[in-house]
Amino acid sequence: MKLTILGCFSATPRKETNPTAQVLEINNHIFLIDCGEGTQVELRRKKIKFSRIKHIFISHLHGDHFFGLVGLISTFRLLGRETELHIHCPKGLKEVITLQMKLADSWTNYPLFFHELTSKVSECIFEDDKVEVWTIPLDHRIYTNGFLFREKQGERHLHMPWVIEANIDVAYYNKLKQGHDVYNKDGVLIDHKKVTLPPRSPKSYAFCSDTAYNESIIPIIKNVDVLYHESTFLDKHISLAEQTKHSTAKQAAQIAKMANAKTLILGHYSTRYDDLNEFKREAQTIFKPVKLARDGKIFNFD
Amino acid sequence: MKLTILGCFSATPRKETNPTAQVLEINNHIFLIDCGEGTQVELRRKKIKFSRIKHIFISHLHGDHFFGLVGLISTFRLLGRETELHIHCPKGLKEVITLQMKLADSWTNYPLFFHELTSKVSECIFEDDKVEVWTIPLDHRIYTNGFLFREKQGERHLHMPWVIEANIDVAYYNKLKQGHDVYNKDGVLIDHKKVTLPPRSPKSYAFCSDTAYNESIIPIIKNVDVLYHESTFLDKHISLAEQTKHSTAKQAAQIAKMANAKTLILGHYSTRYDDLNEFKREAQTIFKPVKLARDGKIFNFD
Numbered sequence: 001m002k003l004t005i006l007g008c009f010s011a012t013p014r015k016e017t018n019p020t021a022q023v024l025e026i027n028n029h030i031f032l033i034d035c036g037e038g039t040q041v042e043l044r045r046k047k048i049k050f051s052r053i054k055h056i057f058i059s060h061l062h063g064d065h066f067f068g069l070v071g072l073i074s075t076f077r078l079l080g081r082e083t084e085l086h087i088h089c090p091k092g093l094k095e096v097i098t099l100q101m102k103l104a105d106s107w108t109n110y111p112l113f114f115h116e117l118t119s120k121v122s123e124c125i126f127e128d129d130k131v132e133v134w135t136i137p138l139d140h141r142i143y144t145n146g147f148l149f150r151e152k153q154g155e156r157h158l159h160m161p162w163v164i165e166a167n168i169d170v171a172y173y174n175k176l177k178q179g180h181d182v183y184n185k186d187g188v189l190i191d192h193k194k195v196t197l198p199p200r201s202p203k204s205y206a207f208c209s210d211t212a213y214n215e216s217i218i219p220i221i222k223n224v225d226v227l228y229h230e231s232t233f234l235d236k237h238i239s240l241a242e243q244t245k246h247s248t249a250k251q252a253a254q255i256a257k258m259a260n261a262k263t264l265i266l267g268h269y270s271t272r273y274d275d276l277n278e279f280k281r282e283a284q285t286i287f288k289p290v291k292l293a294r295d296g297k298i299f300n301f302d
Numbered sequence: 303m304k305l306t307i308l309g310c311f312s313a314t315p316r317k318e319t320n321p322t323a324q325v326l327e328i329n330n331h332i333f334l335i336d337c338g339e340g341t342q343v344e345l346r347r348k349k350i351k352f353s354r355i356k357h358i359f360i361s362h363l364h365g366d367h368f369f370g371l372v373g374l375i376s377t378f379r380l381l382g383r384e385t386e387l388h389i390h391c392p393k394g395l396k397e398v399i400t401l402q403m404k405l406a407d408s409w410t411n412y413p414l415f416f417h418e419l420t421s422k423v424s425e426c427i428f429e430d431d432k433v434e435v436w437t438i439p440l441d442h443r444i445y446t447n448g449f450l451f452r453e454k455q456g457e458r459h460l461h462m463p464w465v466i467e468a469n470i471d472v473a474y475y476n477k478l479k480q481g482h483d484v485y486n487k488d489g490v491l492i493d494h495k496k497v498t499l500p501p502r503s504p505k506s507y508a509f510c511s512d513t514a515y516n517e518s519i520i521p522i523i524k525n526v527d528v529l530y531h532e533s534t535f536l537d538k539h540i541s542l543a544e545q546t547k548h549s550t551a552k553q554a555a556q557i558a559k560m561a562n563a564k565t566l567i568l569g570h571y572s573t574r575y576d577d578l579n580e581f582k583r584e585a586q587t588i589f590k591p592v593k594l595a596r597d598g599k600i601f602n603f604d
Contacts, residue, residue, distance in 0.1 A: 012342065013342060061405040063372065067376075071315065071339045093405075096402055100365070103363040104364050142406065
């Protein structure tokens with residue numbers, strides 16, 4: 001599991017800072033999460049292959065989370081994309097995008113699907129044999145979802161010396177990987193655990209931005225490996241956080257602690273602060289394993 | 303008159319190139335012309351004061367000419383702008399912008415006016431005592447206007463030694479500047495030309511992008527000081543130019559020559575070309591005073 005931060009600041013794009021966008025690589029999927037203005041240039045900078053992005057998740061319809069989307073969709077068209085693209089987003093975004101296509105008389109030449117979200121309870125919005133994605137209803141000024149990405153339990157790994165030693169026919173290898181006991185060529189029942197190794201433990205990632213301090217997300221993200229939680233403000237601006245339905249670094253840490261997250265990543269910083277380390281210091285008074293998102297930073301979690 | 307090129311490439315924003323946006327400073331006005339994605343960051347880079355931009359002119363609704371506008375409007379709000387803002391644009395853009403504001407539940411706290419254009423003949427769309435702006439109907443795949451910016455003739459300048467010598471009362475100074483003859487304190491009629499200098503000759507700038515080769519614009523831009531004319535393609539791709547309703551460098555030069563422009567600036571290059579000098583070489587086979595737009599370049603015409 002690999003997370004690339006394309007942008008992690010709130011409000012307006014500036015020379016040195018980008019609004020929210022990140023790429024999650026998980027179990028062979030490349031998911032784009034939020035798409036602030038300038039995201040397509042940051043994707044190029046990171047050499048992320050456009051055609052490998054098949055799903056884009058938009059948390060909410062404040063501009064710093066989606067103003068780059070229409071340009072990206074349009075660029076995909078100009079580059080002759082053929083792969084289908086799925087946008088998971090709050091209701092309304094489809095109208096915004098299609099209106100602009102209509103005015104430009106430029107329709108996509110690739111299949112484009114909008115999956116508009118309206119539910120206020122967590123729901124599974126994508127699932128295949130490798131990964132599932134759930135919404136995390138957040139508490140912000142407008143309808144907002146975070147997203148929980150969860151690898152599925154993979155298959156066990158054959159340990160070939162043991163398998164050969166146990167004299168098992170190749171036809172049974174898949175059954176072993178799936179955790180079944182099988183008979184060997186001599187008619188003896190072989191315990192699958194004796195010839196296979198357990199699968200890598202599945203990873204999970206929760207993206208929670210933008211949101212006020214909101215304990216109701218804890219059951220959804222319980223025991224998550226990595227929690228990205230917004231921390232727009234430092235503690236001294238807690239009243240601003242309350243007013244604008246954002247969180248402080250300490251509040252993010254409190255959520256991480258209560259959810260028993262393994263790692264907390266802070267982001268969505270207000271551009272008023274010069275020293276981001278202050279966010280880490282404040283969060284660590286409550287929860288130790290804290291990392292700071294920074295534009296361009298890559299986190300590897302394997 | 304000063305022109306700052308924020309972006310001069312066609313199609314998609316990339317690491318090294320920006321889509322169309324430029325700032326024209328003319329007779330104390332700051333006009334923004336087109337607003338591709340990333341324009342607000344380029345404005346910051348050039349330290350152009352946001353509040354001094356009161357009029358934005360959008361040529362047409364292809365994304366590389368307006369995808370940065372909604373973000374700029376939104377940033378103005380976040381920065382607490384109070385100054386009014388006027389958008390001159392094809393019909394449809396108001397709906398695009400207001401739909402996004404509605405979804406974000408974020409209205410501007412400054413007066414925002416859309417002046418939507420539908421006319422297919424040139425019309426005056428802005429005028430004050432210093433400047434006038436006319437549309438230039440262009441020939442592109444969708445409804446498109448260029449814009450002609452024209453300084454008005456200024457007042458004559460008093461040459462004080464001559465004025466004092468001629469013994470003229472201060473009450474008549476304005477009349478002199480406006481080109482009237484006046485009586486001096488001795489009752490003698492003074493020819494205004496004897497005590498004043500002619501005004502600086504008014505400048506004009508024509509922005510023509512995007513367009514096919516189109517001689518019908520020549521009467522509108524006749525004798526213009528500076529013509530920015532798109533040259534998306536080189537001569538070898540003339541059939542692509544015809545197909546997509548764009549121009550070649552030679553065609554831009556032909557228009558400049560027939561319009562008797564003083565200077566031609568080329569821009570809106572396709573990103574397929576590595577050497578922009580080729581555009582200049584081709585254009586100069588027809589018209590000599592050619593300059594190349596480049597992102598970040600500033601042209602001074604005083």
